[in-house]
Amino acid sequence: MTRDRLAAYLPTIAVAVAVLLAWELLVVAFDIQQFLLPKPSAIFAEFADQVGLWLAPDERSILFESSGATFWEAIGGFVIGCGGGALVALITSRWTVLSEATMPFAIAANSVPIIAFAPIMNNWFGITNPASKMAIVAIIVFFPTMINTVRGLTLVDARQLELMRSYAASPGEVLWKLRIPNALPYIFSALRVASALSLIGAVVAEFFGGPRATLGVYITQEASAFDFAKAWTAIMMASIIGIGFYLAVLLIERRLMPWHVSFRVE
């Protein structure tokens, strides 16, 4: 990282440090009970312990195992849901009638709190089966991906379509050379939202019950055992994974479409 970029991140880092310091001081000053709000230092200490356990050859860190399991549920659901959404969009947008007929349902489904289906997925796939969490994640991310992909494939500049027509291009060439590149920014804006949603979906779905070593179960159990430093550490892990996932999608987006407005550097 260059000095300039470091300087650009400095304000963000300063805010983070200030918030953590204020949090720590408030907890100490008002003598807040740890089950209401643990000190950041306590959370970091717990985190350090867990890292130690994780690195030690003959020890296990339930926190890290849980994080891994939840991560795979989120990724699995993300891939299935986004892949499915994009595929369905690709098929329906081939026929205007079909995409116009399905879009209202997709938009309606997108405003349904799909997480409410978690208990039903537990019945379908089995409560300890990761597939039940993946299914919830997949359904959650399916609709935004499908909607945005259909938009990207169909909201193409009329002139650009006429240009293709003037070359006597086949529908397949129009799809590959115009519609899909045109849809990429729409798809990635959906994927960024989906990356955050998939982790939220997985953790909340686990609140309804799941395998022992998953973040949602870990958080509920440690919270009911009044070990709040542990619960908060797990929340922190979920945040780290969520942000990491989001950044990974952003990185791929930058690689695939460096030409896009949001990445232009003069």
Next chain:
Amino acid sequence: MNAIEARGIQKIFNPGTDEAVVALQDIDLQVAAGEFLSLVGPSGCGKSTLMRLIADLLQPSSGDLRVNGKAPAQARRDRDYGMVFQQATLYDWRSVSKNVQLPLEVMGYAKAERAKRAQAMLDMVELGDFVEHYPWQLSGGMQQRVSIARALVFEPSVLLMDEPFGALDEFTRERMNFELLRIWQATGTTVVFVTHSIAEAAFLSGRIVVMTPRPGRITQVVSNPLPYPRDFHTRSDPAFHALVAQLRDLLRDAVGPTLAQARET
């Protein structure tokens, strides 16, 4: 053989409804191969519609239209047209060179041949040093030159340009006019050029088609007495001023009755 032959063309949008618009009526026009022809007239007189009929982006309601002796649809499948719009409509995700190669890709040219032709075309529009740039890194005039290179790279026999320089500033526009004439003379393409600007039409074309709206008709076809090649002196030639004055009168007559009608209602 004429590049374009139109006989009794009529185009009605939304026929048989309340919103029916007679966009073109009784259009008879012959454009010789290699000719530079301009269409001028107030907005709404059907210039773009006529252009789009020729390009087979629309079909006439009646009349006979031939391009290179063929139906427009056949001419389009034979890749007889290059098109340039008011907006450059380049693909953001393609470099300058890849944009110019787009028609060649669709037409199945080999990769090496594509790159070679794109480079040659970009050299011709004086953008040879910008092949790896992306459209957003270019000025409006440069983008429009890329779109001209893209329209000419597969050597179409007819170049259709719909107000291609309408969005450019006056200086850039004048430079583009010179460049276009130079390219036209180098390639021998038939050009049909739509413009709002009387001076631009007078400077560029061999013949000027004056059109009037409601319904869109051809009022007169004016032959340009100025010889090619044209240069900086052309614009100060008395014949140029006489032509501009003549076109302006024709267009004033064309718009006049409509204004009078507007005042009555």
